[in-house]
Amino acid sequence: MTTQELLAYVKQHPSGKVKLAVTDIDGVLRGKYLAAEKFVALVEGRLGFCDVTFGWDMGDVAYDNVKYTGWHTGYPDAPVKIDLDTFRKIPWENDIPFFLGDFVDEAGKAGYACPRQLLRKVLADAEQQGYQPYFSQEFEWFNFSETPDTAQQKNFSGLTPLTPGMFGYSILRSTLKNAYMSDLFDLLTRFGVPIEGLHTETGPGVYEAAIKYAPVLQAADQAVLFKTAVKEIAYKHGIMATFMAKISENLPGCSGHVHQSLWDKDAQHNLFYEAEDPHKMSGLMRSYIAGQLHCLPHILPMIAPTINSYKRLVEGAWAPTTLTWGIDNRTVALRALPCNAKATRLETRVVGSDTNPYLALAACLAAGLYGVKHELKLEKTATTGNGYKDLSNGILPGSLLEATQLMKNSAIAKALFGDRFVEHFTLTREWECRQYAKAVTDWELKRYFEII
Template sequence: MKSKVEIKAYLQNNDFHKVKLAIVDIDGVLRGKVVSQEKFLSILEGGMGFCAVVFGWDMEDKSYDNVQVTGWHTGYPDFDAYVDHGTMRNIPWENGLPFFLADFSDKEGNGLEVCPRSLLKRIKKQAETAGFLPRFAQEFEWFNFETTPDGFQSGISGNSKPMTPGMFGYSILRSSLKSGFFNDLFDYCQQFDVPLEGLHTETGPGVYEAAIKYGDVLAAADRATLFKTCTKEIAYKHGIMATFMAKWSDDLPGNGGHIHQSLWSKEGKGNLFYKDGQSISETMMQYMAGQLFCLPYILPMVAPTINSYKRLVEGAWAPTTLTWAYDNRTTALRVLQGKESSTRLETRVVGSDVNPYLAMSACLASGLYGIKNKLKLDQPATVGNGYKDFSHGILPSTLQEATTQMKTSGLAKELFGEGFVDHFCNTREWECREFQASVTDWERKRYFEII
């Protein structure tokens, strides 16, 4: 990591006249700007004002009418934001343009309660205080289409042509069909400090899956968030649009955004989830018990959109029940045993449409809750089809149901703070209202002629 002095010298010596900055909003969307080198050096030392509207509107820039943190009632002032100089990287597909992430916080470093990156930093600190080093990674599935934003907006989105045809997961053949995009994605991500452990086709027309290299939980969330945006930008250069919607078509599997996680000892005792033999550690059992207990009350953080719940259906490679198992892809939690370096938990509820900071916050906070309260993993591992194991409950089936459970939950407020929970749940209620007010293609096809 370069110091501020080293960054200043690097920018000046390499004749960079501009720098790109970004923050992440409640939906996980990067919002940012390009500033001059002179302006950036000033920001690096003293911070900057960033318009509060990024927490006052939705992903379509429609102003919320039900949040308190900002709005017409506050006049949409600036919030204080500070560059995290440790996030510096260069954008290889933009001639090496320097890039930085920023957080919303005060001069003392206290994060804005509704800022997703600040939330994860707070929960990471809780883990470290308890003696843990959380190591996380996220993997994404997504669809790729041969279209442009103009073409997509002017046509019927459902008729967009997939980049490659047919159902052909793990296909060496299909990955060679658009090899320019495939190889640029892998290589550019490496150069952008978003290293991939693997990239392959997944089942479905034009579907890829990428596994991002694991690391410190905050760095992992940075990488996951940047991966989604850089994939879209690289795709643009190849005449392709990438979508991380949880469920693109009712005829095809959805897009998972599974999160892999382990806790390591701050005292050098290694992976605390690992245990010799055929079992798993008590720490891992408590962590899993915490997630299973908390999931019904924090589900919107890992399934944040109306569309998320179209993915969480039986037999579609996404879980519907509160279950766990060893190496079983039908359960909510999948235990992966192996060497100390690879023993971990995979939370499979998470979809590709998430804000990675919120999803990782949810996973980590709920796991820590289980450890703190010494919860027992009393329910046995599911054997066979997890979709048919209803013995320990099912997940909420709509965003409205899930949001109501979270908003009225004292547990969610205990984990994330009342200010965050109120704001986030209000934004999810807004999402539900926007959907309810819209007339869908399904309604037109069903009712236009017949009724």
């Protein structure tokens, strides 16, 4: 659509309103409805949006340790620039128009705390080097026959899964709840989040979806919108969907694997593919992998951002624990998939479904580009067999606190993302650790209540 056609659609839509959203540091969409007339007036200007978006956590509790905003600033409005290229129609809301926005400062420059702007920055670095990154994120998630009210009443314990038992790739289970699964596939695609595959995963009520690859910013938009859209469609069916990385110690975790490749500036040739190489991997791809291996400990909170993330990263649970790479090996951190000129790519398997896609994709791309820029050699031999037992290159940090301290003091992280972003982001992760440290858990009650 041209801008004129887009605005005509907005003006003529019978709802008389538009839905807008921005993304906070945790990847949660925060938004509002605007009258169509108000939206049209803002198209060439900016929307004022309270900067508490980056001043509180996902539970709306205000940080007491960040500089960006707080009681010391009075929580003013921050300018948001509407990105008309993100226009979509929400099919489960009568095709109401929808847009995403970017935070900017008063001079119109990128807001340093804005995740979408951070990805734009990394993308600009890639384009300056002559590369067009194509990415995709895939997700696993649990579905429950619950509502927010019933889940609260049950204290999030003993929830009823959508389907019982462990039944991955099940034709039976997809038939059992077909109305929901069909709506997911069809409505998401109509929403501009094209689904390439959707199936049950192993675990009660677990689904997995692969989103079609796209230029990296578009891919991140698709991933962010996927997570919220799934939850909204689930609500329509009396279902709750969760993208927690680990919901039970007895069940596999939920991944958010990132697939990636670099193409030439015209997006005609996949630069990861090399026909003459025995493994069909170019030197560029090898340097990209080397960069991620080198940088992973410095950027881990961006791809494992919560306390719960590290409950997934345990041995034998289909998630990596070691700094390893391999060819088509699902036990390593970085799974190379060299095949043909179109599909050769790298899959970063550390990433969980609980990530903020803008930060996860920015982290993967920046780390890979670090290896390319510094012409790193992939000296680490590809792992064959069990990657959990390959400790030759070290292991991943085992907790959010450990990972956050590494990133906070990392010259590499600051060079990749800027001092102010690293400071703000790591302070929000320290806050998350503090909230967890003072909580009394079910595990503690069961272990200590009677015995101590």
